[in-house]
Amino acid sequence: MAQAREAGLTAHDVDRLCRAGRWQRLARGAYLVDPQAVAPRRARIRAAVASAGAGAVAALGTAAELHGIAGLRQSQAIHVTVAGSAAKPHRRTDPALVIHQLAVLPEEVCAVGGIPTTTPVRTAADLILRVDRYVAVSVLDSALNRELIQPEELAAIPALIRGRRGAVAARVHLTEADGRAQSPLETRVRLRCVDGRVRPDALQHAVCDEDGYILGVGDLAWLRARIIGEADGKAPHSLPDAVFQDRRRQNRLANAGWLILRFTWQDTLDPGYIPYVVRAALLSRIR
Known part of the structure; x- marks a missing residue:
C-alpha cells in the first residue's frame, strides 16, 4: 500500500481497482497488479507476513515450507x-493467514527469499511440539538430511522446548531422529x-561385490538375513528411467x-503390515 501511495493512489483508488478486477488483493495492504497472473505461493507468503506488521515472522509449517523441510x-x-495483541484483527480479515503469538528471539529469525522466517532449528522445535510422532520424526529427519540442522543443534532443542506443552513427548521424538x-x-x-520389533540393522546400506563395486544401496537393511527394505515413493520411482534403474x-x-522388500505410503497406514512382512522374511531367511 505504501508503494501505491507513493505513486499517487489513494485507498479509495486501490479499492476501486480491486473491485474492477484490475488488481488482486493478496493480503491486507498487499496487491498483485496483474489481474491475469496467478500469484506464486512465495509471493502470497511474503504478502501475508508483510500484512501482519513490523516484527511478523513466518513460522511453523510455513517456515518449514520456505526452508524445504x-x-x-x-x-x-x-x-x-507476531508479538502481543496484534494477532487478533488478522484472524477475521485474512482467512488463509493463521496468526500465532510465539516468543521468538532475534537470533531465531533468518530470511528466506527476503521473507523473515524462524530458523530451521527453531522451526523444528516449534513443530515437534504440535504434531504426532511420525510427522515429528519425519520433520527432524528431513532437516538433518538436508543439513539445515546439524547434530549439535539437534542436541540444543530440549532447552528450546523446556517447559512448553508437548515437551515430554517431543524429547522422545528427538531420540528417534x-x-x-x-x-x-x-x-x-x-x-x-x-x-513392530523388527528394527533394521542399517540405513542406506551399500551392498558391494567382491571387487568393491557397489551393486546398490538399500534404504533399510537386515544384514544377517541379507534383506533390503525399499521405500517406494510415487514420484521418484514412477518415471521410466527410475523404473529401469530400480529393476x-x-x-x-x-x-x-x-531379498528385496518394497513398501509404499499406503503400506505404512496399517501398523501391522510392514512388521509382518519383514518378520516373515526374516524367519524364512534365517532358518
Missing part, C-alpha cells in the same frame, strides 16, 4: 507469528519396523543373494 501434510494456510532417511516415507517405514539394481542385489 519435508514431512508435513500440505496446507494452504500461512502461519505467521536419523538424518540418513532421505524421505518422510523412509522415516515412516523405519518407525513401523521399530514399533536393474534389484536384479544385481538378487543375484548377490539379497
